[in-house]
Each structure stands twice: as structure tokens, then as C-alpha cells.
Amino acid sequence: MENKIAIIRKIIEAASQLSKIELCLSQASIDQLAHIMVRKTLAKGEMFCREGQVCEYITYIEKGLIRQYYYKKHKDVTEHFASDGDMFICTESFIRQAPSHLMAEALEPCDLYCIHHDAFEKLAAANPEIQYFYRYMFAGALILSQIKADSFRYETAHERYERLLRQQPEVVKRAPLQYIASYLLMTPESLSRVRAGLL
Amino acid sequence: MENKIAIIRKIIEAASQLSKIELCLSQASIDQLAHIMVRKTLAKGEMFCREGQVCEYITYIEKGLIRQYYYKKHKDVTEHFASDGDMFICTESFIRQAPSHLMAEALEPCDLYCIHHDAFEKLAAANPEIQYFYRYMFAGALILSQIKADSFRYETAHERYERLLRQQPEVVKRAPLQYIASYLLMTPESLSRVRAGLL
């Protein structure tokens, strides 16, 4: 339980950092959140959210590496990586509680802490502090989403790789090249050339 | 006042559509929101949010055309268009209440209805229904942001133009070509060729 409380504090801190808003929740609220958080583990290769399944959780990764991807004309497109200390959701599915086209798989064994949608909604409905915090989680996610979209505009393949190397070096070390290439909007061949310094 | 109430209803409806969540606010809440909404007009070419200024409002466009843009290495980059019936904010600045690098200008005379950040926060703090609605506004914006980012992946210049033509035909008709080109991640020359059917 101590562990969960520490993680809730981290999650609050992350939302606070992103939105630049001092979010201070009472100990009671933090306890409530920690209380609904459940631990899950995944084996390497295991799916966390399949296609057509509803994304039920907002998830914090204590340890491991998650890849989020979808199929675009039968081609596997990597949309996001998340690893130790990051959070992830299949946004559209989670918000709408509708079947997801975005999938999440474990590229490594994972230790996860998950907050269930319905439990979170229930808490938020009963506790204004949590509703407020919930809003800032989305506000933070929105800022991140826009920064990411903008950063991909007008960058070369090389620059995109360099950025990933700076911002998520663990992904470059731990994820297979083909997925990294897809995430960086280039072919595996091109990424190979970027790495070799030929591009 | 009747007018403002109708607009608040539209805004709620839009968030509801996007998140696929039935958002029904009490008449009292709707009245409160309508009460804090202020009408503004802009002349053609007038700035709504300058660089370095804090974005104070969530804005609904009754009539007109807004372009949001920023400078990337002294180059003017169009990030978003919004017109009749759309809403817009300079997200990062609005959430953080910090100086904006994103600007908003009127490409046409505009009739706007604006909700001030502080007034909205105050209402949300006092009224859980509004806090809940506020969250879904961001949830909806997050979904839109991700759909937009994904749609730009793996599309050709031609396809991007076709999509804009489908989704925001009024922009194609009413905005200068150079801004459309920048929004669509291509040069004015390329857009000209796309239109001529040469690309």
C-alpha cells in the first residue's frame, strides 16, 4: 500500500509538471486513489489491450516497455512507446469506453499499476478534488500530444531519431529496430542508414 | 442571453459527441456558463492571441475564420484553422496560464463567444457538474488532437489536401493558399500543383 501511495504521488507530480499547476491533493484523496489501483504483470509479448477490446485502465509502468500500435491498411504502425515511470492509455477507447483500434503490447516483462475507468469515474463523481485532478491528467496529456505532433513537423529522419535518443534513450536501446522506425515515420532501411551515419 | 445559452448547449453537445459520453448539465449550470461567456468581435487581420501573451479564453466562433500559428526558426507555421461553429484555444498557454508561442489571428471579421479561464475555473471549483464537463472538453480535445496527428502520418500531399477539402471545405475556400500549404505540411508551390492536378 505504501508503494501504491508513492506511485499516486508520482502520477500527481507528473500531471502537475506538465500543466504547471500546483496540484495538491489531500491525503484522503491520495489514499482513495491508491486504494483503487491494482497491480498487474505482463510477460514479454503479452497484449495489454487487443484490437476491438475496450481499454479499461489508465496505467503506470513501474518497470518494463510497452508499445502502442494499430493497423493502417494491414500495416503495423507504432504510435507510442512507454517505459519505466511513464503512463499510457488507449485514449479514444478509454474515454469513450468503446472498442479500441489501438493496441498495447509488452515488449518486455512489465510491472504495471492500473486505475480502472469505472472506479476512477466513481471516485471523481464523489470527490471534487479527484475530479479536478482527473481533468489535469487530460490537460497534461493534451499538451504532450500537441508537443509531439509539432515536433514531428519539419524534422528530418535524422532529427527525429536524435530526438528519440534524447527523450527516450531506453526505447532506442530496448525496442526492435522495425518498431522504432515505424514510430519515427521511416522505413527500417532508413533507420539503419541513419544509425550508420549515412543519412 | 438566449443566444449565449444556445451556444453553451452547442459546446456541450460537441464535447458529448467527441467523447461519446452523454453530458447533461442542469439548466442552472448552463445558465452559469452562459453568464460568464463574453462576446467579442475581431476585424480582419486582428490578433486574438499574440506571441508572449497568455491565452485567457476558450473561444467559440459564431462567424469568421481563425488561424493559429507559430514561428519555427523564423518561419511561419500554421497549426490550425477554426471557423463558424468551431472552438479554439492556445492549449499550452491556456492550461498553464503562461506566455504563448502559439498565436491566433482573424483571417476574416469574427464574432466570438469567449469563456475566461479564471471564471471557468471558479465555476468548476464551485460546481461539480461543470468540473465534470470541463474534463470532457479536454478529453474531447485530446481525441481530436490524436486523430489529427495520426491522419497526417503516411498520407501524401494530395491526400492531405483531399482530407482538408472534406473536413474543412470552408478553409480551402476562404484562407490564403500559403497558409493552407503550411498547415498541410507542403510548400505553396506543391499545393498549387496539387490543385492543378499535377501531383
Add this chain to the structure above:
DNA sequence: ATTCCTGATTGACCTACATCAAGAAAGATT
């Protein structure tokens, strides 16, 4: 160790789009 099999690298070639430069058109200014 040998055979698969899948993923990574390398090379040759190609194409979508950028860049550069010159005109044409359309507003704005006098």
C-alpha cells in the same frame, strides 16, 4: 554443429516533393 527463420544491413534505383527562379495575376496605393 547444422538448418531454419526472422530481422538488420547494404546497394541500386526511383519518386514525391523541395528548392530556386521566372512570370502571371490579383489586390492595394497613389
Add this chain to the structure above:
DNA sequence: AATCTTTCTTGATGTAGGTCAATCAGGAAT
């Protein structure tokens, strides 16, 4: 109306990165 300025179009050329094909390297299965 005539000039000026800015925007748009058209053409010639260049290039980043895609595509296709061959080879190579590292695990897993026999």
C-alpha cells in the same frame, strides 16, 4: 488608370528517403 506589392503559378533541377532485392547476422529448433 497606372504603379507597386504581394500572392500564385509554372518550369527546371535537386534530394531525402522510399522501394526492391540481395546479403548478412543472430536466435531458436533439430
